[in-house]
Amino acid sequence: MDFNDTPDQAKFRATCREWLEANAELKEDKSNGHGESSLESHLRSSKEWQKKKYDAGWAMLHWPKEFGGREATPIERIIWGQEESKFNVPGGIFEIGLGMCGPVMMQYATEEQKNRYLAPMAEGEEIWCQLFSEPSAGSDVAGLRSKAEKDGDEWVINGQKVWTSGAHYSDFGILVVRHDPDIAKHKGLTFFFVDMKSPGITVKPIKQITGQAGSGSGFNEVYFDDVRIPDSQRLGEIGDGWKVAITTLMNERLAVGDARGSDIEEALTLSKAKDDAGEALIKNDAVREKLADWFCEANGLKYTKFRTISALSKGEAPGPEASITKIVSANKLQSIGNFGIDANDMAGMLIDEDEGVSSFQGAWLGAPGLRIAGGTDEILRNVIAERVLGLPQDPRADKGVAFKDIPTKV
Amino acid sequence: MNLDFSDDQKYLQEEARKFFDKEGGLSNARKVMDESRDADHELWKKIVELGWTAIRIPETYDGLGLGHLELCVIAEELGRSLAPVPFSSSVYFFTEAIIKYGSETTKADLLPKLVNGDVVGTYAIAEASQQATESNLKVTSSGDLLNGAKIAVPDAEIASHIIVVATSNQGTELRLVNLNDPSVTVTSQKNIDTSKAFFKVEFHDTPSQLLGQSGHGWEYIQHLLDQAAVLFAFEQVGGSQAALDMAKSYSLERFAFGRQIGSYQAIKHKLADMYIAITLAKSNCYYGAWALSSESSELPLAAATARVSSTKAFQLCSKENIQTHGGNGYTWEYDCHMFYKRSKVLSVLLGSEATWKEKLVINLEKTNTLIKE
Numbered sequence: 001m002d003f004n005d006t007p008d009q010a011k012f013r014a015t016c017r018e019w020l021e022a023n024a025e026l027k028e029d030k031s032n033g034h035g036e037s038s039l040e041s042h043l044r045s046s047k048e049w050q051k052k053k054y055d056a057g058w059a060m061l062h063w064p065k066e067f068g069g070r071e072a073t074p075i076e077r078i079i080w081g082q083e084e085s086k087f088n089v090p091g092g093i094f095e096i097g098l099g100m101c102g103p104v105m106m107q108y109a110t111e112e113q114k115n116r117y118l119a120p121m122a123e124g125e126e127i128w129c130q131l132f133s134e135p136s137a138g139s140d141v142a143g144l145r146s147k148a149e150k151d152g153d154e155w156v157i158n159g160q161k162v163w164t165s166g167a168h169y170s171d172f173g174i175l176v177v178r179h180d181p182d183i184a185k186h187k188g189l190t191f192f193f194v195d196m197k198s199p200g201i202t203v204k205p206i207k208q209i210t211g212q213a214g215s216g217s218g219f220n221e222v223y224f225d226d227v228r229i230p231d232s233q234r235l236g237e238i239g240d241g242w243k244v245a246i247t248t249l250m251n252e253r254l255a256v257g258d259a260r261g262s263d264i265e266e267a268l269t270l271s272k273a274k275d276d277a278g279e280a281l282i283k284n285d286a287v288r289e290k291l292a293d294w295f296c297e298a299n300g301l302k303y304t305k306f307r308t309i310s311a312l313s314k315g316e317a318p319g320p321e322a323s324i325t326k327i328v329s330a331n332k333l334q335s336i337g338n339f340g341i342d343a344n345d346m347a348g349m350l351i352d353e354d355e356g357v358s359s360f361q362g363a364w365l366g367a368p369g370l371r372i373a374g375g376t377d378e379i380l381r382n383v384i385a386e387r388v389l390g391l392p393q394d395p396r397a398d399k400g401v402a403f404k405d406i407p408t409k410v
Numbered sequence: 411m412n413l414d415f416s417d418d419q420k421y422l423q424e425e426a427r428k429f430f431d432k433e434g435g436l437s438n439a440r441k442v443m444d445e446s447r448d449a450d451h452e453l454w455k456k457i458v459e460l461g462w463t464a465i466r467i468p469e470t471y472d473g474l475g476l477g478h479l480e481l482c483v484i485a486e487e488l489g490r491s492l493a494p495v496p497f498s499s500s501v502y503f504f505t506e507a508i509i510k511y512g513s514e515t516t517k518a519d520l521l522p523k524l525v526n527g528d529v530v531g532t533y534a535i536a537e538a539s540q541q542a543t544e545s546n547l548k549v550t551s552s553g554d555l556l557n558g559a560k561i562a563v564p565d566a567e568i569a570s571h572i573i574v575v576a577t578s579n580q581g582t583e584l585r586l587v588n589l590n591d592p593s594v595t596v597t598s599q600k601n602i603d604t605s606k607a608f609f610k611v612e613f614h615d616t617p618s619q620l621l622g623q624s625g626h627g628w629e630y631i632q633h634l635l636d637q638a639a640v641l642f643a644f645e646q647v648g649g650s651q652a653a654l655d656m657a658k659s660y661s662l663e664r665f666a667f668g669r670q671i672g673s674y675q676a677i678k679h680k681l682a683d684m685y686i687a688i689t690l691a692k693s694n695c696y697y698g699a700w701a702l703s704s705e706s707s708e709l710p711l712a713a714a715t716a717r718v719s720s721t722k723a724f725q726l727c728s729k730e731n732i733q734t735h736g737g738n739g740y741t742w743e744y745d746c747h748m749f750y751k752r753s754k755v756l757s758v759l760l761g762s763e764a765t766w767k768e769k770l771v772i773n774l775e776k777t778n779t780l781i782k783e
Contacts, residue, residue, distance in 0.1 A: 292770045311414070
C-alpha cells in the first residue's frame with residue numbers, strides 16, 4: 001500500500017510536467033482558477049491553449065492515433081489531468097466535444113465526415129455541444145418530444161432543447177429527436193449532428209437561481225423552427241437514437257465528478273477564525289460534530305478516488321465505488337455552504353459590496369443545481385440500486401405504449 | 411498509486427471467508443447467543459491452528475512476522491460472520507501491547523504462548539457508565555499490587571491475561587495481570603448482544619507487572635485504541651456489507667402488492683444509501699490501514715476517521731436491514747438483530763461515536779493535511 005507512481009507512470013508524469021512547464025504558468029494559489037474574463041477572451045485563450053496542446057500531442061489523450069490522439073491509458077489521462085490542473089490554463093470549453101461528440105462521431109460518422117470534423121474539434125477551432133434534455137424530458141430523457149420529419153434527403157426539426165452548455169458559442173451540436181411518435185418511446189428516436197448556425201436555430205441563455213445568465217451560466221435553451229438537417233448528418237440508423245445516446249451518456253458519466261467549491265478545508269479555516277471578541281466557532285460542539293461528518297465524507301471521497309486510480313494503475317477495471325462521488329459531494333457542498341452563511345449569523349444573507357458573493361454563498365446557491373445536473377440524487381440512487389446492487393427496475397407505466405399515448409397529465 | 415491490498419492479502423481474505431462459511435457462518439454466533447456461552451471455544455481453537463494469532467508476532471517468538479494489513483483483511487471477515495471469538499481483544503489489543511510495551515522477558519514468555527493459544531489476552535479500561543478519562547480512573551496500582559474494579563471487559567472468561575489501565579502515584583500505568591490469580595474475581599455482566607460476553611473484573615491486592623514506563627499509560631492506551639480502531643473499523647465494514655447483502659437478498663425474494671419489494675424506490679434508495687455509507691467507510695478504512703501499516707503520524711486522525719465512518723455505516727446498515735425485512739426482521743429467528751446488536755456493541759466498545767468525533771476534530775485542528783490532491 002503506497003501512493004507512489006510506478007516507474008512508467010513517473011516517467012509519463014515527468015514528460016507531462018516538462019511540456020507544461022515550458023508552455024504554461026504554475027498556479028500560485030491552489031484555489032485560484034483562471035480568473036474572471038469576458039467570454040470572448042476566455043474563448044480566445046481556450047482555443048489558443050487547445051491548439052498548443054494539439055500541436056504537441058496533448059489535446060485528446062484517449063483518442064485513437066488515427067485521429068491525432070495518443071491512445072493513452074486511463075491512468076495516463078488521470079496523470080495528465082492532475083498535472084494540467086496545477087497550471088493556470090483555461091478549461092471548460094472542449095470537454096463535451098472531445099469527451100462525448102468526438103467518440104460518437106468516430107463510431108457513427110462516415111470517413112469523409114470524420115476527416116472534415118474531428119481535426120477542427122481536436123484543434124479547438126470548432127466547438128461542439130450536446131442537445132438532449134428538453135423542458136418535458138429531464139431524468140426521463142427518452143421522453144423527449146422535439147420532432148424530426150423526413151422531407152426528401154433532409155429532415156425538418158421542430159422543438160426545444162434545454163440546459164445546453166455552451167450552445168451560444170458552439171459551432172456544431174449532437175442532437176436526439178423523435179422521428180415517430182406512433183411507436184414506443186425508446187424506439188422512435190433518431191440521432192443527428194447539426195450546424196448550430198443553421199437557419200431556424202435560436203439560442204437563449206437561461207437565467208439560473210444565482211441570477212447568472214448567458215456567458216455567466218453557460219446554459220441555454222435552444223429552439224428549433226423548421227431547421228433542415230441533411231440525412232447524411234444522421235448518426236446511426238433511423239430509430240437507433242436511444243442506443244447512440246446511451247453510448248454518449250456513458251462517456252458523460254465518466255466526466256461528471258466532484259462538485260467543486262467550498263469543502264472541509266474552507267469550513268475548518270472559517271471555524272478557526274476568531275471574531276472581534278477572540279472567540280472561534282470551532283469551540284461550539286455542534287460545529288465540531290459537523291466538521292467531523294464533513295471530514296469523513298471528504299476523506300472518504302478522496303480515498304475512494306485513490307482506490308479507483310489504484311485499479312486503473314494496475315490495468316484493472318475499477319469497481320463501482322466512484323458512483324457515489326457526485327451524490328455525496330453535491331450534498332456536502334450544500335451543507336458546507338449553508339454553514340458558511342450561518343457563520344455570519346444575523347448578517348449571513350448580506351453580499352459583500354466589493355468581493356461579491358462569498359465562496360460559501362456561491363456553494364449554497366450552486367449546490368441545488370449540482371444535485372440535479374448529470375443525474376439527480378434520485379436517479380443516481382436508482383443507478384446504484386439497479387446497476388451496482390442488481391435490484392429490479394421500477395415497473396414502467398409507459399412500457400410498450402405508443403409514445404403519443406403516454407400520459408403526460410391527469 | 412497503490413491503495414489496495416496485495417494479492418497475497420486478498421488470498422488470505424478469501425481463505426478467511428471460506429473458513430467462516432465452512433464453519434457455519436452466523437450459526438456460531440447464534441449458538442453462543444442461544445446457549446448463553448461466553449465464546450465459541452472450538453472455533454477459537456481452529457483460528458489459533460490457522461496461525462492467525464501469530465500474524466503480528468515476530469518470527470523470533472514463533473510468530474509469522476507479518477504486518478497489520480493481514481489483520482485488516484481478516485478483521486473484515488470476522489465482522490461479516492460476527493465470529494464469537496476473542497480475536498479482537500487478544501490480537502488487536504493484547505498482542506500489540508505486549509509487542510510494543512512488554513519487556514524482553516515478558517515477550518519471551520507470552521508471545522510464543524499467544525501463537526499456540528496457551529495465552530489469550532484482553533484489556534480493561536471502563537470503570538463506570540461514563541467516558542473513561544485519565545482523571546476519573548479509580549483502579550489503583552501501588553507496589554505492583556492492583557485494587558479496584560473494571561466493567562464491560564470483553565472476553566475475560568476465555569482470557570488468561572489482561573492489560574489494565576490503572577492510576578498510581580507515578581501517574582497512569584498499563585498493568586499486566588494473570589487472570590488465574592486467586593485475587594481476581596471475574597463476574598459475567600448481562601449485555602444487549604449475547605453473542606459476545608462482557609465481565610466485571612475485580613482486583614484485590616492482585617500482583618501485576620508494569621508495561622512500559624510509569625506515567626505513560628494513558629498515552630500508550632490511546633495509541634493502542636487508535637490501532638484497534640482501524641481493525642475494528644474493518645470488522646464494522648464487514649458487518650455492514652453482510653447486513654446490506656441480507657437486505658438485498660430479502661428485497662429480491664419478498665413480494666408486496668404484486669411486486670418484489672426491491673423494485674420500490676423507497677427500498678432501492680434505502681439500500682443505495684447503505685452502499686454509499688459502506689463505500690465511504692471502506693475508503694476511510696483503507697486510509698486507516700495505510701496509516702497503521704506505515705506507522706504514519708497521521709494514524710490518530712486516520713483511525714478516528716475510519717472509526718466514525720464505519721460506526722455510522724454499520725449502525726445505518728444494521729438498522730435499515732431490520733426495516734427492509736419488516737416484521738420478520740424483528741423476530742429472534744431472523745439474523746437481522748444480530749447485526750443490529752453487534753453494531754451497537756462495536757460502536758461503544760472503544761468509546762462512543764461522540765468521543766471519536768471529538769478525537770477526529772482535535773487531530774484536524776492540529777494537522778495541516780490537505781484534502782485536495
